[in-house]
Amino acid sequence: MEHIAARPAPAKPPAPILRILFGDAVSALITVGVIGLIVMMLPVLDWAVFDAVWQGDAEACRAGGACWAYIHDKARLILFGIYPPDQQWRPVVVIVLILAMVVASLSPRFWNAGLALLWGGAIAVMLVLMKGGVFGMVDVPTAKWGGLPVTLLLAVLSLGMGFPLAVLLALGRQSNLPVVKGISVCVIELVRGLPLIGLLFVAAILLPLLLPSDWTIDKLGRTVAALTIFAAAYLAEVLRGGLQGLGKGQAEAAQGLGISYWKMVWHIILPQAIQKVIPPLTNTAIVMVKNTSLVMIVGVFDMLGAGRAAAGDPAWPAPFTETYLFVAAVYFAICFGISVYARWLERGVKRKSYA
Amino acid sequence: MTAIAVTDLNKWYGTYHALRDVNLTVAEGERIVICGPSGSGKSTLIRCLNRLEEHQSGTISVSGVELNDDVKNLDAVRREVGMVFQHFNLFPHLTVLENCALPQILARKTSRAEAEERARHFLQRVRIPEQAAKFPGQLSGGQQQRVAIARALCMKPKIMLFDEPTSALDPEMIGEVLDTMIHLAEEGMTMIVVTHEMGFARRVADRVIFMAEGQVIEEAPPEQFFTAPANPRTQEFLRQIVH
Numbered sequence: 131m132e133h134i135a136a137r138p139a140p141a142k143p144p145a146p147i148l149r150i151l152f153g154d155a156v157s158a159l160i161t162v163g164v165i166g167l168i169v170m171m172l173p174v175l176d177w178a179v180f181d182a183v184w185q186g187d188a189e190a191c192r193a194g195g196a197c198w199a200y201i202h203d204k205a206r207l208i209l210f211g212i213y214p215p216d217q218q219w220r221p222v223v224v225i226v227l228i229l230a231m232v233v234a235s236l237s238p239r240f241w242n243a244g245l246a247l248l249w250g251g252a253i254a255v256m257l258v259l260m261k262g263g264v265f266g267m268v269d270v271p272t273a274k275w276g277g278l279p280v281t282l283l284l285a286v287l288s289l290g291m292g293f294p295l296a297v298l299l300a301l302g303r304q305s306n307l308p309v310v311k312g313i314s315v316c317v318i319e320l321v322r323g324l325p326l327i328g329l330l331f332v333a334a335i336l337l338p339l340l341l342p343s344d345w346t347i348d349k350l351g352r353t354v355a356a357l358t359i360f361a362a363a364y365l366a367e368v369l370r371g372g373l374q375g376l377g378k379g380q381a382e383a384a385q386g387l388g389i390s391y392w393k394m395v396w397h398i399i400l401p402q403a404i405q406k407v408i409p410p411l412t413n414t415a416i417v418m419v420k421n422t423s424l425v426m427i428v429g430v431f432d433m434l435g436a437g438r439a440a441a442g443d444p445a446w447p448a449p450f451t452e453t454y455l456f457v458a459a460v461y462f463a464i465c466f467g468i469s470v471y472a473r474w475l476e477r478g479v480k481r482k483s484y485a
Numbered sequence: 486m487t488a489i490a491v492t493d494l495n496k497w498y499g500t501y502h503a504l505r506d507v508n509l510t511v512a513e514g515e516r517i518v519i520c521g522p523s524g525s526g527k528s529t530l531i532r533c534l535n536r537l538e539e540h541q542s543g544t545i546s547v548s549g550v551e552l553n554d555d556v557k558n559l560d561a562v563r564r565e566v567g568m569v570f571q572h573f574n575l576f577p578h579l580t581v582l583e584n585c586a587l588p589q590i591l592a593r594k595t596s597r598a599e600a601e602e603r604a605r606h607f608l609q610r611v612r613i614p615e616q617a618a619k620f621p622g623q624l625s626g627g628q629q630q631r632v633a634i635a636r637a638l639c640m641k642p643k644i645m646l647f648d649e650p651t652s653a654l655d656p657e658m659i660g661e662v663l664d665t666m667i668h669l670a671e672e673g674m675t676m677i678v679v680t681h682e683m684g685f686a687r688r689v690a691d692r693v694i695f696m697a698e699g700q701v702i703e704e705a706p707p708e709q710f711f712t713a714p715a716n717p718r719t720q721e722f723l724r725q726i727v728h
Contacts, residue, residue, distance in 0.1 A: 382537050383574035387640060388563040388592040397591060401578050 188446045200449045201456050204440040208456065211276015211436035217268055221279040224256045228282050236471065238478065249290065256283065272350040276431030278460065280350075284422040284432065285464075287354050289415055292361030299366035300373055301395065314366075321363035326424055329356045334428035353425050361418050368410045372403030405479045412472035416465045423461075433457055486513040487549075488644055488675045489534060494543035496529060496699075503529050504540070505699040513643075516676045518686040518707075521696035522722060527679045530696070531646045534677070535566045548643060564592075567637030571649040573629045575621040575636070581608065582617040585636045593640065600639075607635040611665050627658030631665050638669075645669065647678040681726060687711060695719045 152158045181195030184202075191197035201208075210221050231252050235245060260279065263269035302314030321329070333356035334349055341347075376399065384394040404411070426435035434457055441453040489511040496504035504526045511517055519527045532538040533545060536552050536559055545552040547562045575584050585604035589595040595603070608614045611631040613624075621629050630650055637645060647666065651659045663685050670676055670689045680686070686693050686707055693710040695703040695718075703710070703719045714720050 379570060379572055379574035380576065383568075383570065383576070384588075385537060386535055386563065386566075386568040386570075387588040387636070388560060389588055390592070393591045397587060398576055402576075405578065 191447050191449070197447065197449045197452055200446050201452055204443070204446075204453075207277075207440040208433065208437045208453065209277045211280065211431040211439070212274050213276055213279075214268065214270060214274070217262070217270060220259045220262070220267070220270075221275075221277070224259050224279045225282065227252055227256055227259075228279075228286060238475070253287065253290075272348050275350065277436040278433050280425075280431060281419075281422050281433040284354060284357055284425060284430075285419045288357035288361045288422070289365075289418055291354075291358045292365055292418075295358065295362035296365030296369055297395075297400065299362060300369040303366065303370055304373060317359075318363045318366050321359055322367070326356075326360050326421055327427055329360055330424060330428050332356070334430075349428070350430060353428065353430050357418070357422065357425075360421070361414070364414050364417075365411070368407050368414055369403055371410065372405075372407035373399065375406045376402055408472055408476050408479070412468060416468055419464055419468070420461060433460060487511070488513045488515070488547070489677070490544075490546045491530075491534075492544050494530070494533065494540055494545065496526075496533060496538065496540045503699050504533070507543070507699070507701055509694070509701065511644075511675065511677060513675055514673050515691050516670050516689050517678070517692050517694060518690040519677065519679045519694045519696060520681055520683075520686070520722075521702075525696040526699040527696045528648050529699075531568075531648055531677055531679055534646060535563055535568055537568075564640070565643045566646060567640055567642030567644070568646045569630070569633050569637055569648065569650050571652050573621070573626075573633045573653075575629055575633055577621050579620075580617065581613075581619055581621065581624070581632050584621065584632060585639045588636065589639055603639050604635070607638045608632070610638070610668075611635045625658060626654045627661045630654065630658075630662045634662075634665055634669070644675045644677070647676065647680065649679050649681075651680065651682060683711065683726065695722065697722075 150157070151161045176195070178196050181193065183190050183193065183195055183197050183199045186199045187203075188200075191199060206215065206218065210218050213221055231249060234240065235249070256279075258264065259267070260275055260283075261270060261272070299314045299318055302310045303318065305311045305314070330353060333352040337347075337352055380398055380402065381394065384398050389398070422432055423434040425432050426438070431439070437453045437457045438450075441448065441450045487510060489509065491507060491509040494504050494507040494509075495502070507526075507530060509517075509530075519530065521527050529538055533540050534547065534552075540552075548565050550558050550561045550565075552558060552562055575581075576587075579587060582601060582604050585607060586597070586600040589600040589603065590597060605614060605617065608617055611634055613628055613631055613635075616624055616628060616632070621632065624632065634650075650666070651662050654662065659682070663682060666676070666678070666685070667689055676689075678685070678690075690707050692704060693707050694701055695710070695714075695716070697718050703714060703716045705714070710719070711723065714723060
């Protein structure tokens with residue numbers, strides 16, 4: 131038999147752009163429709179750019195275009211709420227600290243017990259910075275905290291504390307011990323069955339009425355607790371999917387080698403389970419970042435709450451649209467960042483080319 | 486010295502009686518091959534020996550330690566016994582070297598340097614030292630099974646259990662895994678092997694055990710087992726696998 135040498139596959143000619151856009155009736159219809167929509171939306175540009183007021187005072191904004199001058203004027207209020215202006219270096223440091231910790235935690239290579247401790251320390255420093263009352267810093271009650279630091283702290287704390295709780299709940303749900311399993315299922319189903327707003331109301335308003343009056347837990351603390359348990363229930367179900375995808379073989383191999391349960395969970399089970407559920411984990415993280423905006427309803431001033439308060443200033447011509455766009459842009463930057471990061475993580479997992 | 490003593494072992498899955506009054510004694514250094522049709526309980530039996538399955542009655546003692554609800558005993562037994570699975574069960578998120586080193590660190594508190602050195606030593610023994618930095622998914626099935634054997638050997642077991650170690654392999658890779666096991670047998674390791682590789686049984690086994698319906702039907706040295714099986718069920722089974 132004659133040997134046939136391997137040849138490269140023939141190149142596929144690129145489809146011409148016109149054929150992609152107008153190749154058949156459906157494509158043509160969609161193309162025309164989309165172009166039509168874009169044309170119809172062009173007047174928005176007039177409002178947002180050409181007629182917009184970029185600088186000036188409230189008077190200049192009465193003309194009708196977007197009032198970006200207002201955002202410029204109120205940026206501090208939206209970003210920091212009613213935190214005392216002369217102390218606002220503190221929330222700035224907190225934001226910088228959060229960003230620095232996030233950057234330091236990006237690579238999975240650094241994920242170990244040391245990093246968890248570092249996060250614990252960093253959170254403690256952030257809370258002390260925000261609260262003050264020590265090291266010569268003025269005491270700022272949590273009722274005066276507001277804006278972006280509150281949004282970021284709520285998101286980081288609820289996800290950060292919710293995740294270990296979620297691991298316990300997900301493992302508990304798979305447990306052979308009926309009591310452990312029962313409690314886990316109850317917590318997960320109960321919390322998932324309640325709307326977050328309901329949970330926040332219970333935490334913020336009902337709990338102080340039910341608990342003895344000398345048990346004063348800070349409202350922000352109660353809100354964090356509600357968000358944490360909510361995040362934990364959803365993350366637990368996501369993790370359960372990853373655990374179920376593992377198969378019995380991994381646990382059996384670990385048991386056969388004499389590895390103890392918690393070491394097996396930490397070194398063998400969790401890393402694999404998490405890798406399998408990066409997309410739904412990302413989804414939950416993004417939803418939780420946006421869910422923090424609901425705390426406004428129980429009177430915690432997150433970024434959205436601070437924005438609404440700023441827009442209510444009667445001196446300016448009700449610039450709610452501009453405020454919401456600005457706040458939306460900040461949320462988008464955070465959530466899109468999480469999304470890009472998750473895709474990068476997934477590429478790292480794929481590079482290892484698992485069987 | 487008795488390595489493993491099993492007396493009147495019974496095991497049920499729900500109402501299904503999977504192991505029925507099984508008795509088995511394995512001396513130190515002995516090589517046992519267990520064969521039988523699927524569902525005969527042979528995997529269940531060796532999975533009971535390191536308590537991956539719990540038995541309901543009868544006794545199992547490994548190196549003189551009885552397997553019961555006592556966690557200390559279980560830890561002691563699992564220190565003595567290494568296991569190789571049909572589907573390898575390597576840890577896919579760890580490199581080959583880490584697969585062999587990490588269990589020593591976690592279960593034996595070995596230092597990292599020592600664990601890695603021993604891992605490299607046994608990877609050399611199974612003749613794939615050059616794959617140490619790769620992930621299991623990048624290896625062939627035969628290579629993965631050899632890593633699994635190296636991983637088990639790193640724990641310094643006195644007894645090795647093999648649960649159909651070549652059943653999930655492509656035909657051209659069975660030989661390399663069997664060679665590794667033959668080497669191990671020649672070094673005097675106590676081995677219990679569930680397999681249908683009758684060539685391996687002939688060459689290595691001191692005794693061949695035939696199981697069906699959860700019972701030990703026949704137990705004989707390989708020569709006698711293959712040439713003059715006593716039980717008609719054994720004869721029938723041998724006719725079916727040797728065509």
